[in-house]
Amino acid sequence: MQSDIFAKRKKDSLIFFSLLIVVTVGSVVITQYDVSKGFTSLLKAFIWGGSNFYPDGKSLTILPDVLRKLWDTILMSIAATTVATVFATLLALVGSRTTRMNRVFSLVARGIASLFRNIPLVAWAMVLMLAFSQSSITGYLALFLGSFGFLSRAFIETIDEVSNDSVEALSATGASYSHIIFQSVLPSSLPQMISWILFMIDTNIRDATLVGLLTGTGIGFSFDLYYKSFNFHAASLVVILIVITVILIEMVSNTIRRVIM
Structure with missing residues (x-):
């Protein structure tokens, strides 16, 4: 009985994560979002923030x-x-x-x-x-x-x-x-x-x-x-x-x- 419950939870989790992946991929395709460019832009943003976005004496x-x-x-x-x-x-x-x-x-x-x-x-x-x-x-x-x-x-x-x-x-x-x-x-x-x-x-x-x-x-x-x-x-x-x-x-x-x- 306990093994059946565990198997059902595992199946439900697999279905959930599969749907989540499908929705994520679908959203990326529909919005034409460039994932690689997004990550590289994030890195550039941190570099710019470290160089410009900090309090100075003035x-x-x-x-x-x-x-x-x-x-x-x-x-x-x-x-x-x-x-x-x-x-x-x-x-x-x-x-x-x-x-x-x-x-x-x-x-x-x-x-x-x-x-x-x-x-x-x-x-x-x-x-x-x-x-x-x-x-x-x-x-x-x-x-x-x-x-x-x-x-x-x-x-x-x-x-x-x-x-x-x-x-x-x-x-x-x-x-x-x-x-x-x-x-x-x-x-x-x-x-x-x-x-x-x-x-x-x-x-x-x-x-x-x-x-x-x-x-x-x-x-x-x-x-x-x-x-x-x-x-x-x-x-x-x-x-x-x-x-x-x-x-x-x-x-x-x-x-x-x-x-x-």
Whole structure:
């Protein structure tokens, strides 16, 4: 019996990798991608980066301005995530099967969460630019809406995983809906929800760079400005600071996760 299971898994894996190879080869043929040229270009890119894309003494003079823009980007990312958390929590309580008050409202809430979750952040930024042009509010709203969609869906699934035993026990004692939420559902879901919030902050700091390229704000705009003016030394300084910031934020997030989980 165990040998049959092993053989079936081996067969399924072989089929999967065969299909993957066929799709890869087909994509290369259809797009007429030159694989050898791609690898040689990659090598040239690394050589050019090592020769031109590094901070020099002159680029360090802009460090205070870059750090200020980076700080603004971090604050915007945190603000967008925290405000989105409030709205996502409310929508998740309505949409979750554990806490829903009405089946129709639950379906609508899940539909809203799925809709917002599946619209790319870049699409939000481009649509919002039509209404607010290139401004800080455009970047903030793009991050907020993207965070709202992701967190709503994540919170719904997290609350759905909460055991119904405690909910049923409180309901049997005549506890009100608010007591069930604040004494059972949220305390049980909070560690995982905090983990999702930290992940979203980490992700938003990365995405804020791309949003800044489109909306002309924050650290992304600084990189775009220096890069398009061929000031590659300053642009490389921006990239290095972004990488360092993301690594530090991730280290802090992982530490908090280990404490709360």
